[in-house]
Amino acid sequence: MPGEFSLYGVFIPSLLVWMLAAFAITSGARAVLTRLGFYKLVWHRSLFNLALYAIVLGGVVAVVPWFQS
Numbered sequence: 001m002p003g004e005f006s007l008y009g010v011f012i013p014s015l016l017v018w019m020l021a022a023f024a025i026t027s028g029a030r031a032v033l034t035r036l037g038f039y040k041l042v043w044h045r046s047l048f049n050l051a052l053y054a055i056v057l058g059g060v061v062a063v064v065p066w067f068q069s
Contacts, residue, residue: 005017015061018057018060018061018064019057021060022053022056022057022059022060023053025056025060026049026052026053026056029052029056030049030052
């Protein structure tokens, strides 16, 4: 597993790519949760969003090695 990706000669850490993917997934999930009215049940929206991001990032990091083999 490479530690970085080369984008036109500029090396980008793989964690940055995973973080951007997790942010995109989390943004979509937040939009869906807002439409469903789920945030009425949440005590602290910002903490929930941070926890959701951490869980999605952990999932992305765990799943990525499966696609690289």
